[in-house]
Amino acid sequence: MSQQTCRGNGAIGGQRVSIDNKVMSSYSDKEIIALAIVLLQDKGLLAASDIASKRLLVDVIASDGSTRRFWRFALGKTPLCIVVAPLTASEVELKESRSAWCIGRHLYAKGCSVPQLFAWHEESGLLVFDDLGDRRLHSVIVPENGTTDRVRVREQYVEVICKLVHMQIEGAVDFESDWCWDGDCYNKELMLERESGYFLSAFWHGLLQHNMPEGILDECQYLAELAAKAPADYFLHRDFQSRNIMIADGVPKFIDFQGGRLGPLGYDLASLLIDPYTALDYAMQEELEDIYISEMSRYVKLDSSVFRKEFHALALQRNLQIIGAFSFLSQVRGKSFFASYLQPALQVAKYRLEQPIFADFPLLKSMIDHGLTCI
Incomplete structure (x- = not known):
């Protein structure tokens, strides 16, 4: 451009x-x-x-x-x-x-x-x-009447995933770093400052009023190293969740892309699947992850086992960012809407940390467990 x-x-x-x-x-x-x-x-x-x-x-x-x-x-x-x-x-x-x-x-x-x-x-x-209306993916997945059609939910997410894949591939073509206002690439520095660091400062220290346990920074560094193994050559939205996806005339449209940059494939997928607003069950998340791998494999040569390991690390990074953001927005900004989603976000982090890849994260596991008793 x-x-x-x-x-x-x-x-x-x-x-x-x-x-x-x-x-x-x-x-x-x-x-x-x-x-x-x-x-x-x-x-x-x-x-x-x-x-x-x-x-x-x-x-x-x-x-x-x-x-x-x-x-x-x-x-x-x-x-x-x-x-x-x-x-x-x-x-x-x-x-x-x-x-x-x-x-x-x-x-x-x-x-x-x-x-x-x-x-x-x-x-x-x-x-x-352009005006896309008021209907968000969130309201489709979590309707006011509480009645959710699982088949329809799956169909809607498959459509979103196909459009996400297109954006990740095509959005990276001719992308200029000069357009980025807050960093042009998803990297370890961002992870440590804006994600695990956000979790520690806004949630652990800010909301719970606890001091940092000795050794937690080493675990955060190790997590960032795991996540940074994923190639960061694709367009990354970085807040790809159900309230930033509008449904206009039945078609998913993505908004709030101003934080876009180059980054790894798995991050935006993780943002979509572990979204606390929709709280997809784990079976649905795994099914949609398989669908994403199949769709992306049409354009990029993927080793599914490697991708899944990278996905776990990126999903945990995103999860820590969510917990930090919701803590800050509810406590500092006074937006109580976000407080109700803290426990679901912590539950997802607890589930993620049970994966074998996170065997060496005892401090983070104990902090999440403690957080669940406090929220």
Whole structure:
């Protein structure tokens, strides 16, 4: 993808778009909405008559763990787009916004199952996405009426897996590390800081208020070494779970890809299968892992026994990240929604640690067991 593709819509009609000459500062909700209207008009998605006739409707959308702001724009009952903006126009938030634009445009151009991006405004970080509706994979797998069709669940996951395989292969083609705002590759440093380190700081020390047991850092280092054996040459979403998968007109579409980078195959699969939001039973997880191996083997030569060992290590890394994230979001951010998923996440980690590959992890096993008695 050329650098031109990654340029935003800062210039409209030959003039730099700015509200009150505001650059690199915070934009109010009102300012973001006004700016989005200008961008939509420039793209031909919104006419002046739509505004004059008051057909344009703007509704706030609640977020999960993100600090970003979300709005749905519609013309009467017809969805128009989703507008996303960072809380502030800080340097870090603007880099994240740029990543969403660059990576999203790249994935869409490669035929990956992601929403189309219509516009990006560099100074505010505003992004305009196609509206995929409100139906997530999570709500399909865990319906409000509590009735789950196992056959339908399997079919839905198989479709997701096929589209994941395509994204992992095609998304890596012509991928540019310059697009990444928070690291361009999944590696040991990330594992130790953002995953096992997150578990230790946010869960063990932050939530449970315990000191670190002597030797736990050695176990974390060993786990990272096991996980790092997997080749990191494929597109990695890094938060590939059921609340980031929309079902639009029956088709799975992937969102929240701004943390994308190159990484190993097994990580996103692990994120999907051990997702605490859906709590797939272990038999279903193993069946879907087999299906993934079969599908990926059409494109990549895989040694299934080696892949499964790598998968276990990557799944545990992801599991520790989940526990750390849910601890932080529930305790520090005050988002109680995440607290109820801590115990399922710990149960999955306990199950994972029973695998023979983790025979030399006594401290981590005892910490997970203790955590289950406290949550």
